Amino acid sequence: MAMLIAHLGPTGTYAEQAALAYLNRLKYEEQITLCPYPSIAQTLKAVARGKADVAVVPVENSIEGSVTITLDTLWQLDQLQIQLALVLPITHALLSHAPSLEAINTVYSHPQALAQCQGWLEQFLPTVELIPANSTTEALQHLEQESSAGAISSLRAARIYNLPILARAINDYPDNCTRFWVVGQRSVSRQMSAVKYTHTSVAFSLPANTPGALVKPLQIFAERSINLSRIESRPTKRSLGEYLFFLDLEADANSPLVQSAIAELSTFTEILKLFGSYNVVEVKSDS
Amino acid sequence: MAMLIAHLGPTGTYAEQAALAYLNRLKYEEQITLCPYPSIAQTLKAVARGKADVAVVPVENSIEGSVTITLDTLWQLDQLQIQLALVLPITHALLSHAPSLEAINTVYSHPQALAQCQGWLEQFLPTVELIPANSTTEALQHLEQESSAGAISSLRAARIYNLPILARAINDYPDNCTRFWVVGQRSVSRQMSAVKYTHTSVAFSLPANTPGALVKPLQIFAERSINLSRIESRPTKRSLGEYLFFLDLEADANSPLVQSAIAELSTFTEILKLFGSYNVVEVKSDS
Numbered sequence: 001m002a003m004l005i006a007h008l009g010p011t012g013t014y015a016e017q018a019a020l021a022y023l024n025r026l027k028y029e030e031q032i033t034l035c036p037y038p039s040i041a042q043t044l045k046a047v048a049r050g051k052a053d054v055a056v057v058p059v060e061n062s063i064e065g066s067v068t069i070t071l072d073t074l075w076q077l078d079q080l081q082i083q084l085a086l087v088l089p090i091t092h093a094l095l096s097h098a099p100s101l102e103a104i105n106t107v108y109s110h111p112q113a114l115a116q117c118q119g120w121l122e123q124f125l126p127t128v129e130l131i132p133a134n135s136t137t138e139a140l141q142h143l144e145q146e147s148s149a150g151a152i153s154s155l156r157a158a159r160i161y162n163l164p165i166l167a168r169a170i171n172d173y174p175d176n177c178t179r180f181w182v183v184g185q186r187s188v189s190r191q192m193s194a195v196k197y198t199h200t201s202v203a204f205s206l207p208a209n210t211p212g213a214l215v216k217p218l219q220i221f222a223e224r225s226i227n228l229s230r231i232e233s234r235p236t237k238r239s240l241g242e243y244l245f246f247l248d249l250e251a252d253a254n255s256p257l258v259q260s261a262i263a264e265l266s267t268f269t270e271i272l273k274l275f276g277s278y279n280v281v282e283v284k285s286d287s
Numbered sequence: 288m289a290m291l292i293a294h295l296g297p298t299g300t301y302a303e304q305a306a307l308a309y310l311n312r313l314k315y316e317e318q319i320t321l322c323p324y325p326s327i328a329q330t331l332k333a334v335a336r337g338k339a340d341v342a343v344v345p346v347e348n349s350i351e352g353s354v355t356i357t358l359d360t361l362w363q364l365d366q367l368q369i370q371l372a373l374v375l376p377i378t379h380a381l382l383s384h385a386p387s388l389e390a391i392n393t394v395y396s397h398p399q400a401l402a403q404c405q406g407w408l409e410q411f412l413p414t415v416e417l418i419p420a421n422s423t424t425e426a427l428q429h430l431e432q433e434s435s436a437g438a439i440s441s442l443r444a445a446r447i448y449n450l451p452i453l454a455r456a457i458n459d460y461p462d463n464c465t466r467f468w469v470v471g472q473r474s475v476s477r478q479m480s481a482v483k484y485t486h487t488s489v490a491f492s493l494p495a496n497t498p499g500a501l502v503k504p505l506q507i508f509a510e511r512s513i514n515l516s517r518i519e520s521r522p523t524k525r526s527l528g529e530y531l532f533f534l535d536l537e538a539d540a541n542s543p544l545v546q547s548a549i550a551e552l553s554t555f556t557e558i559l560k561l562f563g564s565y566n567v568v569e570v571k572s573d574s
Contacts, residue, residue, distance in 0.1 A: 041405070062527040065355055065520075069402070087527065111398060111419065115356070118328070132398065132419035173524050212509030214518065215502065222499030229528055231501065233352075233518055237460050240349040240374065241516055 006052035009036020012157035021283035096150035108139035109152035197277035204269035293339035296323020299444035308570035383437035395426035396439035484564035491556035
């Protein structure tokens, strides 16, 4: 049976790079097809509705932080489970048909990419207009018609769409990388697996906002020497000042230590969701 | 002397509404001028460089969460202090020259506004193309040329630019509001003031990521029954997995209780920044 991998498209995005890196790791005999979707929410919903087997979605960038739509959609869609995390190095380039930087008056890209290059843009293109796009690839569609336009995208996208590179490695911080999650439908067999995983992700809401309400959940893990590699708050969307908390634990949910922590945690939370255990692999940028 | 209030422009944005609400609260004898800036970072930098007296910047929306550029810029610019928080109700409308919803094929707006109306858009305009803009007002510039385009903006913007309203109150959650901070230069006189404030904002980095590293800072406040109304993590931008933490305390930094908490907190943090104490006022939407 063919396997379908959903990702944010169109072809040439960093999400597609991550999906390809995942595909290359699979020892799968049958056909594997990448399915680009126009938004991250639709990518995850495709898996929830059984239209794709897994989704490869960005969750966090080292410079710009959380990709909040991924967290919010995962909270809403109950039946999903994280299977793997991929860390992809990000190197942005400025693509354009213009002969030189001086000829550029507009730069298109995804808001995260524009933000990751803001120092470079202020230094080398201080007067250009910055225009957001839905993805780094969608930004490229302006280049054919506008010879004074540039787009921030990857070297891989430059190769795919045969576009000239005006400047390379323009991200402000060289250590720029994005973490992706490979998300599939919850499966009992995977939960019972004997494989050991290094990370577990959970999220919860708290019944009341009292002094120290968040201390107790964090103490539960600290007392067991379980390190939290990340804590992120998101609005419940009910009213300003009410939050959900997303935690990444450096431990396997199948270990007795984590199971006792989760059992204790559930006595303090209003809603508690387990997004599964997984390993983290660093993949190479295809550039 | 004229007073200058910086905000994200152009005229018609929600940030301008918040700036006007702030202006109306001032009992100021001299001229007050609003100065629109093309980005939130430039709005805050104008105050840091003495080009404006205060900046009115969005910090958090009840649906979409933190405005991360505000937090990141405040961390970078040392000399700024929060003077007041304003909570503005947000009611989005769809503006367009099209005769009906059926005639719309493209919707422009700021990504936060598009996200806040995604349910309505999926229900009533499932096939339209969603195109991000730098602000809800910038989105309006497409309406003159494209009769099949819509823009999500405020009723106030519809009035200012004399644009037809195709649909009102299209935000998915009726309880949609945005919190703004009024930020000025740090002043000694204000720190010594006898006025009591209800909220204090701080941010810090931690020297090492060990189990329970964040528990101790939170315990310091819990032990003193100081409620945290918000905790937000942001990347340090040094490497994936290293964070800054932004806390809002429901207490005045001048109280002995908070002063002892801050003194103890500083023994656990790497860098600790105090953004000042302030009150929170709810303002009315000008629509």
